[in-house]
Amino acid sequence: MLQNIQLVIDTAIADAYYMGKILYPENFKDIEPEKKINANHIPQTCGESENVSIFCDRVYWKAKTAMVMRSIDGKGISYSYAFEGSIDLSLDDVSICIAQGEMVAILGHNGSGKSTLVKHFDALLSLQKGSLKVAGLDANNTDRIWELRKKCGMVFQNPDNQFVSSIVDEDIAFGLENYDTPIEQIPSKVSEALALVGMSGFEKKSPHMLSGGQKQRIALASVLALEPEIIVFDESTAMLDPEGRKEVITTIRRLHDNEHKTIILISHYMEEAVFADRIYIMKNGRILAQGTPREILTDQVLLAEARLLPPLPVRIYYDLQKAGIILRHCPLTEEELVEELCRLN
Amino acid sequence: MNRMPIGQYIPGDSLIHHLDARVKLIAFILLISTIILTDSVPGYCSLMVLTAGLLFVSKVKLKTALGFIQSLFLFLMVIFVMNTLFFDSAQPICSWWIFHISLGGMAQGANVVLRVIFLMIFSSVLMATTAPMEAAFALKSLLRPLQYIRIPTEDLAIMISVAVQFIPVLMEETEMIRKAQTARGAKFESARLREKAASVMPLVIPIFLGAFRRADELSLAMEARGYRGGKNRTQNKQKPLRKQDILALLTAAAVCFIQAYAF
Ligand SMILES: Nc1ncnc2c1ncn2[C@@H]1O[C@H](COP(=O)(O)OP(=O)(O)OP(=O)(O)O)[C@@H](O)[C@H]1O
Ligand SMILES: [Mg+2]
Numbered sequence: 001m002l003q004n005i006q007l008v009i010d011t012a013i014a015d016a017y018y019m020g021k022i023l024y025p026e027n028f029k030d031i032e033p034e035k036k037i038n039a040n041h042i043p044q045t046c047g048e049s050e051n052v053s054i055f056c057d058r059v060y061w062k063a064k065t066a067m068v069m070r071s072i073d074g075k076g077i078s079y080s081y082a083f084e085g086s087i088d089l090s091l092d093d094v095s096i097c098i099a100q101g102e103m104v105a106i107l108g109h110n111g112s113g114k115s116t117l118v119k120h121f122d123a124l125l126s127l128q129k130g131s132l133k134v135a136g137l138d139a140n141n142t143d144r145i146w147e148l149r150k151k152c153g154m155v156f157q158n159p160d161n162q163f164v165s166s167i168v169d170e171d172i173a174f175g176l177e178n179y180d181t182p183i184e185q186i187p188s189k190v191s192e193a194l195a196l197v198g199m200s201g202f203e204k205k206s207p208h209m210l211s212g213g214q215k216q217r218i219a220l221a222s223v224l225a226l227e228p229e230i231i232v233f234d235e236s237t238a239m240l241d242p243e244g245r246k247e248v249i250t251t252i253r254r255l256h257d258n259e260h261k262t263i264i265l266i267s268h269y270m271e272e273a274v275f276a277d278r279i280y281i282m283k284n285g286r287i288l289a290q291g292t293p294r295e296i297l298t299d300q301v302l303l304a305e306a307r308l309l310p311p312l313p314v315r316i317y318y319d320l321q322k323a324g325i326i327l328r329h330c331p332l333t334e335e336e337l338v339e340e341l342c343r344l345n
Numbered sequence: 346m347n348r349m350p351i352g353q354y355i356p357g358d359s360l361i362h363h364l365d366a367r368v369k370l371i372a373f374i375l376l377i378s379t380i381i382l383t384d385s386v387p388g389y390c391s392l393m394v395l396t397a398g399l400l401f402v403s404k405v406k407l408k409t410a411l412g413f414i415q416s417l418f419l420f421l422m423v424i425f426v427m428n429t430l431f432f433d434s435a436q437p438i439c440s441w442w443i444f445h446i447s448l449g450g451m452a453q454g455a456n457v458v459l460r461v462i463f464l465m466i467f468s469s470v471l472m473a474t475t476a477p478m479e480a481a482f483a484l485k486s487l488l489r490p491l492q493y494i495r496i497p498t499e500d501l502a503i504m505i506s507v508a509v510q511f512i513p514v515l516m517e518e519t520e521m522i523r524k525a526q527t528a529r530g531a532k533f534e535s536a537r538l539r540e541k542a543a544s545v546m547p548l549v550i551p552i553f554l555g556a557f558r559r560a561d562e563l564s565l566a567m568e569a570r571g572y573r574g575g576k577n578r579t580q581n582k583q584k585p586l587r588k589q590d591i592l593a594l595l596t597a598a599a600v601c602f603i604q605a606y607a608f
Contacts, residue, residue, distance in 0.1 A: 178571035
């Protein structure tokens with residue numbers, strides 16, 4: 001069985017490499033596939049299907065970022081709020097690469113620089129050091145900032161501070177008007193955006209009358225109306241009740257699965273990061289680690305270093321381990337936990 | 346937060362909702378002048394009838410229109426009492442030190458309070474029947490002459506319209522902070538002036554900080570959605586005034602005229 005898996009991986013790498021090299025020679029300069037990603041890298045102990053799946057995920061991502069267009073491609077980004085060149089850095093040599101259609105979670109303690117980083121993606125902060133490409137556009141190019149902001153939408157934390165109008169349809173139209181959309185196209189675009197977040201028929205409602213989850217979905221619709229490629233959520237669920245949080249996360253996942261949007265999710269809830277394709281961990285303005293949710297969220301040492309708490313199922317797994325009850329796999333979601341627990345007897 | 350804040354647009358289908366926003370703004374200004382020109386009992390009676398008619402036609406509930414008064418009650422009381430006590434009249438009912446209670450003062454106080462109430466009712470009706478961006482657009486076109494002295498009227502219009510919407514949010518926040526500080530022992534109800542003055546600071550500072558934070562976030566959100574000042578935006582085509590708009594405007598002018606001369 002092991003051999004079979006190796007064969008599959010080898011073939012996948014080879015395919016990805018050759019296709020990628022032909023299609024995007026540019027992107028391949030800094031990737032040495034056969035040496036870096038090699039089936040030999042599978043740990044010898046890898047009878048565990050878990051490790052293989054982690055490995056496959058990683059290979060898949062490497063192949064994907066090599067082959068597919070990159071939504072975000074940042075290298076050596078440093079930023080200081082004090083003044084350019086100050087040593088008081090809020091971002092310190094951050095490199096981040098996100099493939100089109102990926103869902104990436106950025107985790108980190110308060111003040112670790114998450115918001116500062118994503119504000120660069122939307123050109124809300126200008127680049128001080130390093131290079132950044134967003135949806136193929138250079139973030140340094142001030143002439144094309146408006147194009148860039150259209151490609152990359154952003155939903156913020158406080159739902160009450162994002163509305164420019166007290167009627168839903170006017171608020172959604174605001175973004176469209178900023179891009180000089182012909183007036184006759186606006187109503188249809190507004191209702192399309194509302195349909196995407198599952199709130200058709202709310203055109204004439206006042207955002208103030210809606211629940212927190214609904215408000216955030218309206219804010220999301222306002223962003224979606226511009227048909228962005230990338231959507232950044234900067235702690236958009238932080239102020240919501242569990243019900244509203246679920247609503248918003250479900251909507252985000254649907255956009256990722258069905259509309260193939262690139263999603264960047266900043267959150268303090270580990271439970272939300274579980275659904276991401278990949279996770280970046282930040283600490284003191286630096287990227288501490290990067291990997292699949294299974295790699296990152298089950299790594300107690302890493303999370304402790306980043307001053308984060310693992311998701312509840314993972315904590316239970318380790319607590320049980322301490323008590324002498326060994327589960328076969330470390331569960332990430334509640335469903336997995338239940339499954340593992342059932343398997344015990 | 347889930348109740349309708351005061352001063353909000355309430356989507357509807359009434360005659361007033363469908364009027365051109367420019368007409369509504371001009372009519373509003375005319376009605377305010379009417380209020381200021383009124384100072385007799387029959388004048389106020391006719392204003393009352395006018396208000397009733399306006400509420401009926403616009404289908405705005407009396408409760409909505411009076412929403413402001415609830416939060417301004419104390420303010421109105423103070424105006425009335427101040428006028429009553431300090432109005433310098435020839436024949437006071439009773440006099441003590443610098444206080445002169447007089448019929449003239451009471452009338453003066455009632456006058457001011459009634460004007461504020463009518464003003465609030467008319468603004469409520471205007472805000473309840475005019476969508477914010479429509480209002481911004483109307484404001485822009487009415488302010489257009491200012492363009493010639495290089496005032497950015499488009500930005501100004503959007504600014505005003507957005508700011509107006511944050512009034513209820515800020516009012517709510519003020520109430521919340523007041524409660525929070527009371528819970529921590531601030532004495533807003535203290536009779537002693539010194540304590541009262543000292544208690545204002547813990548109220549004012551968080552409100553200002555909160556407002557600045559909100560403004561900051563809102564401006565980021567607006568920029569992220571591509572706002573770059575009034576230029577380059579979709580230009581709403583200036584619709585010509587329709588028959589009912591002109592009719593409404595004439596009515597408002599007539600009301601203002603009659604009110605000013607008859608009473
Ligand atoms: N406008 C600002 N002016 C000065 N310093 C700032 C500003 N905004 C953030 N900082 C500083 O930059 C650092 C990173 O802040 P940032 O907001 O990016 O963190 P964060 O990871 O988003 O935190 P949180 O989880 O609290 O949102 C912090 O040390 C913060 O104090
Ligand atoms: Mg932040």
